[in-house]
Amino acid sequence: MDFSLLKEAMESNSFEKIADICDQLMLQVSAQGIKFEEDWPYTIHLLGHLYVNDVNSARFLWKTIPSVVKEKQPEVVAVWKIGQQLWMRNYSGVHEAIRGFDWSPQTQGLITAFSELYTNKMFHLLLSAYSTITVGDTALFLGMSEENATNYALQRGWTIDSVSGMLTVKKQPIVTEQKLDPSKLQRLTEYVFHLEH
Template sequence: MDSAYLDVLMDSLEKMEIEATSDLPADVYEKLLALYLYRNDLCNAKFLWKRIPERVKTGTPELGNIWSVGQYMWKKDYPSIYKSLNSVVWSNTVGEIMNKVEESVRNRAVELISQAYSAVSLDTVCAMTGLAPDICSKACMEKGWKFEADTKIVHPIKIKVESISSTSSEDQLYKLTDFVSFLEN
């Protein structure tokens, strides 16, 4: 499942929910909730959870499991996120999406570690990435991060985050004024 497919799927599920005249099947809610988690759109996930009919929530244990992951994401409790993700055998309905959720959480954690720390314990990196120490130390070295085996300290290298250039308010106002003037002529 690539990102473009997930975008289209999320759009169609949101449209189904908006246009629904009665309760939707549980799998629609499961997929949509999982996609919100994948996107780290925790506000929409929370509002969706509140909109889901109680009988659907209680009749679908997997929906509760997905929401459990979301609650830990909200709290930024990384060890519990991974524990919650891996304590369930996900159905075919959401299995691939939940794997993507784990991957995206791990990628955000790695980015956070690289931006926030110049030196951090291997245990902290393991907790934030959900990886076992031996795998984690190898992954750190593969990323080019320095790892001191004797002290178990990791020295991350800052990941260059692409900055989105934003136009200033003055520029936006100028463009808007220009556009309105054009329309008036």
């Protein structure tokens, strides 16, 4: 099996491409009738789907992984624990599943990138859903200690009320760009001119 495209994607941190590359390779290998049970990079494949937030495809892949692989490769099972927490929308459970395994060097870069992406996604979820939130809830969503979550939020412009322990969310300004099409302006001018005369 030629995993050169997958290797390139991993080395260049193009993690968003991994799921598609693995899916295509799996289809090619399957079409050739080659058996690949234990040689397949299931850990990376599953993580690739989770990275692009495709939990349904990860779930389907999990169901197709042979039980012998699940028994012999604990890292595959550890990745699926992350997938289960995503499936159940257990935000803090995702972080616990990430921290709860000693990842291999081959997987570490992808896990770190996924963790950062997920934390950023959760932060933006909080940003859009709350105007104030407790430090404890923020820490839960971000998978951090209360001190780290507070620092993370403060660095992004939030403020804290030290008496109540509430963080005030700093909403991002909504930028709307108006593009003026000169031809439309010309037609409007002509129309107004026509109405006035």
